[in-house]
Amino acid sequence: MESLHITGPSDGLRRGLGVVLLVALLISTTLCVLAWRSDGGDATGTDERAAARDEARAASVHDLEILMATDHRDAARTVDGWSSVTTGRLHRQLGEQRKALFKRLRQTQEVTTATTVEAALTSWDEAAGTARLIAVVELKTSMKGQDVKRHTVRYLAMTQRAKGAWRLSALQPLGEVS
Amino acid sequence: MKAWWRSLLDRLGRPVALLALALAVTVTAMGTFVLVEDDDPEPGASADRAFLDGAATSDLIAVTSDLVNRTFSVDPKQRKKQQRFRADHLATVAQEQFRELYAPYLSKKTAAITLVTTTSGVGVVRLTDDEAEVLVIADQMAVAPDGRSNAGTAQVRLSLTRGSGSWQISSIDPI
Numbered sequence: 001m002e003s004l005h006i007t008g009p010s011d012g013l014r015r016g017l018g019v020v021l022l023v024a025l026l027i028s029t030t031l032c033v034l035a036w037r038s039d040g041g042d043a044t045g046t047d048e049r050a051a052a053r054d055e056a057r058a059a060s061v062h063d064l065e066i067l068m069a070t071d072h073r074d075a076a077r078t079v080d081g082w083s084s085v086t087t088g089r090l091h092r093q094l095g096e097q098r099k100a101l102f103k104r105l106r107q108t109q110e111v112t113t114a115t116t117v118e119a120a121l122t123s124w125d126e127a128a129g130t131a132r133l134i135a136v137v138e139l140k141t142s143m144k145g146q147d148v149k150r151h152t153v154r155y156l157a158m159t160q161r162a163k164g165a166w167r168l169s170a171l172q173p174l175g176e177v178s
Numbered sequence: 179m180k181a182w183w184r185s186l187l188d189r190l191g192r193p194v195a196l197l198a199l200a201l202a203v204t205v206t207a208m209g210t211f212v213l214v215e216d217d218d219p220e221p222g223a224s225a226d227r228a229f230l231d232g233a234a235t236s237d238l239i240a241v242t243s244d245l246v247n248r249t250f251s252v253d254p255k256q257r258k259k260q261q262r263f264r265a266d267h268l269a270t271v272a273q274e275q276f277r278e279l280y281a282p283y284l285s286k287k288t289a290a291i292t293l294v295t296t297t298s299g300v301g302v303v304r305l306t307d308d309e310a311e312v313l314v315i316a317d318q319m320a321v322a323p324d325g326r327s328n329a330g331t332a333q334v335r336l337s338l339t340r341g342s343g344s345w346q347i348s349s350i351d352p353i
Contacts, residue, residue, distance in 0.1 A: 011191055018190025021199035028206035035213035046230060053229050118335060118353050120301025120313040122239070124229040134299040134315055136333045136353055154315050154333060156299055174298050174315050175331025 053124050059166035060133040060159045061119045067168060068114030068137055068153075072105040079105075087160055087167035109144035117152070129161030134174065228305040235302055241345045242312050242336065243297040249276065249347065250295035250316065250332075252283045268347045269339065275350040283320070290323045295332075308340040313353075 063085035071078050079101050082094050094101070119135035135155050142148045154174040159166045189195055229235050248263055268276060277284065283293050296317045303311040314334050321327045337349035 014191035014193075014196060015187040018187065018192075018196055018199065021196065021203055022190060024203045025199055025206065028203055028210060032206045032210040032213065035210050049230050050226065118313050118333065120303045121229060122299055122301045134301040134313060136313075136315070154299075154331060175317055 049126060052126055053121070056124055056131040056159065056161075056166055057119065057121050057133065060121075060131060060157055060168070061116050061135065063159065063166065063168045064119075064133070064135055064137065064155065064157050064171075065114045065116060067171070068112065068139060070105065070110045070112040070141075072109045072111060075102050075105045085168055087162040088169040090168060090170055107144075110141065111143075112139055112141040114139055122156070131159045131166065133157045133159065225306060226304045227307075228302040228310075231305070235305060238302060238305055238310055238312070238338075238345065239300045242300045242314065242338070245345065245347060246297045246300075246314050246316055246334075246336075247295055250280070250293070250318070252280065252291070252293040254290050254292060267344075269349075272347045272350050279350065279352065292321045294319045294321070298331075303335070310338045310340075310345070312336050312338065 066081045066085045069078070069081070079094070079098060082101075083091060086094055115138045117136040117138050119133055121131055121133050123130070123132040125131070133156070135157060137153050137155065138150065139153060140148060140150050156172040156174055157168055158170040158172075160169040161167075190199070227234060245267055248260070249267065251260070253260065264273060264276060280293075283291055297314060298317055299313075299315040301313040303313055305311075312335070314336060316332050316334070317329065318332050319327055319329045333353045335351040335353055336347055337351075338345045339348045340346070
């Protein structure tokens with residue numbers, strides 16, 4: 001009986017506390033879900049766009065290095081490589097000039113390696129699937145009867161997403177060769 | 179009071195239920211706090227707003243182009259005006275780097291040489307709210323008083339910081 005006397009008033013208090021805690025739980029759960037949805041949704045969208053931008057940059061640099069590289073010892077692979085990283089008019093031009101390119105490679109016996117020193121996007125349009133990149137590229141070239149030459153070239157590369165991959169659509173030299 | 183309500187109150191009033199509720203409130207409140215605090219993006223790909231924020235990127239490119247053309251051009255007739263411009267738009271470190279790089283055009287012996295810099299490309303490496311890194315390719319032409327001229331292309335990586343709304347060059351790194 002004594003216990004009933006003690007628990008009587010505290011039962012009411014505990015019930016009241018229970019209700020308050022239940023309401024607090026409902027409010028904090030709602031806020032937590034809202035914060036999670038807001039935070040998660042924004043971050044995912046931004047992360048995906050950032051990844052797409054970075055992919056465009058990396059692919060453009062890769063394509064440019066392939067297009068700048070030459071090896072007469074494997075002319076077919078060289079020219080096929082150029083074709084594989086290009087699209088549009090540039091791609092068509094390479095296809096039309098294929099025989100002439102083979103001939104030139106045989107004559108010059110050129111071997112060129114290209115290394116990108118710096119590159120950065122000047123534009124990127126995710127919806128249109130287009131990007132522009134400026135790049136400083138170091139070329140190391142050897143040709144029949146000539147010493148190895150090193151020079152720095154700068155290009156404005158225009159790229160386009162075609163069949164799910166970034167391809168070079170045009171190339172414009174910037175400034176002078178040094 | 180209805181029976182179901184009384185039953186619910188009875189259950190909520192039990193010590194175990196109170197403890198569980200208190201724990202659940204604490205956990206969800208902490209979760210909310212962490213998510214709200216985490217709103218600032220971590221430094222990484224998505225913290226770099228280059229091209230994700232089209233207006234900010236276009237503004238940076240336009241400002242950089244103008245800054246480069248004016249900072250890296252030397253006109254003997256506007257020496258003081260250009261010095262003031264550099265003092266306003268270059269941080270102390272960048273001013274020292276500029277003086278070191280362009281000493282030949284700033285010395286008294288060659289003070290009459292005019293150097294015209296024209297930006298041909300600005301690429302954005304990284305952009306945040308108050309910092310940016312850009313790659314700049316620019317054509318430069320030096321003209322001596324006797325008419326002799328020399329042209330070339332320069333490439334440089336610039337770091338910029340934004341203070342009170344305007345961009346300032348904080349570092350100049352020739353490539």
